[in-house]
Amino acid sequence: MFEGVEEVWMDGEFVDFEDATTHVLSHALHYGTGVFEGVRCYDTAKGSAVFRWDEHLDRFYQSAKPYDMEIPFDRDELTEATLELIRREGLDSCYIRPLAFRGHGPLGVDPRGAPVSVTVAVWPWGAYLGEEALEEGVDVAVSSWRKHASSQIPTNSKTTGAYVNSVLASLEADSNGYVEAIVLNKEGNVAEGPGENLFLVRDGELYTTGLSESILDGITRQSVIEIAEDLGYEVHDTVSISRGELYTADELFFTGTAAEVTPIRSVDDNVIGEGTKGPVTDEIQTKFFEVIEDAPEAYADWFTPV
Ligand SMILES: Cc1ncc(COP(=O)(O)O)c(C=O)c1O
Incomplete structure (x- = not known):
């Protein structure tokens, strides 16, 4: 699935695929405190374009709300990061997976002491059910x-x-x-x-x-x-x-x-x-x-x- 994927955007930087890792004591691994999106970029007659990006971004920020999770990047930053990542990966069409999660901090159910990390990955993807x-x-x-x-x-x-x-x-x-x-x-x-x-x-x-x-x-x-x-x-x-x-x-x-x-x-x-x-x-x-x-x-x- 990820063959040929070279980079992942992680907390403001493009990092090599192998380096896009997190600590085993990340809050999200233990308590599921992450929010994510699944988005498609299509190779349209007018060029590559992300489908309903604004609505996916709306839902991404709204998903974080009940968990008192402030996503430390604004819409423009996440948009630019995502579009640049697609360009760097050279993909005309792809699946896009933004993720925000509570990382390595104090480990208890209350998540608020754990820092929020944000990542975006993209990869080629065809029909999901075939x-x-x-x-x-x-x-x-x-x-x-x-x-x-x-x-x-x-x-x-x-x-x-x-x-x-x-x-x-x-x-x-x-x-x-x-x-x-x-x-x-x-x-x-x-x-x-x-x-x-x-x-x-x-x-x-x-x-x-x-x-x-x-x-x-x-x-x-x-x-x-x-x-x-x-x-x-x-x-x-x-x-x-x-x-x-x-x-x-x-x-x-x-x-x-x-x-x-x-x-x-x-x-x-x-x-x-x-x-x-x-x-x-x-x-x-x-x-x-x-x-x-x-x-x-x-x-x-x-x-x-x-
Ligand atoms: C539980 C669930 N329902 C519905 C959907 C369909 O939502 P969307 O059309 O935004 O992908 C998804 C996929 O994200 C889902 O995970």
Whole structure:
């Protein structure tokens, strides 16, 4: 995955890949006190550009808030560091991973004595669930692990430690022979995938779980809502979706920076629709890829040129 990656930006400097290390007594290693982002840079018709960088930066700073973590670099500094890193690595398209974490300081649950480190790494990355998944769809299973409620760990914050929930759901899905999991929330309704939001199509309208369902406020989710509305679809984005509705949906698909727009062809071995990418999913996915390939004028503010 990291073959050919030469440098990582770390606390204000570009350091060699092998030197981008931290102490074993870092607070984040023990207590999960880090926040991160996952962003894509696309090779668009108008040149390399980072997709929805401003929104990812907004979420990065917001993620740190509940943890009383001040990120010691401002937006311009992180933007310049990231764009320069992409240029130095010579990448036209890539995945971008900003991370802020509590480093080596006093080791107790209270994090405030531990310094905050900030890093950005970039690397080449294709389709997360595979090219075939984008065309044919994926087989998923409802996880026996529930998503933690936002009253336990804020789910609108992309916190490193909280991702053990996603790790458990992914491990379970994989060991049972599924590509991905769907995680229910504490109430037993649909939350999201381990790294994706979920959309359901019924009678030509779109439904996606609301922010109070213990989900991450996905930036691809926001983009797909906008694209779908621009295409004339009615989108219901504050709803609860029950487990049973998954099985009877006309179409289902995941959205995420990694998964982009990935159709779901079965849930718990129940075939969804025709068992392949449905027509609404196809139209939205096609438009999504057109937007990231062309960076058209109508969506120009979604792109930050490298
Ligand atoms: C738990 C979870 N839900 C949803 C998403 C999708 O969010 P985005 O579209 O911003 O990548 C992600 C990925 O970041 C995630 O980790």
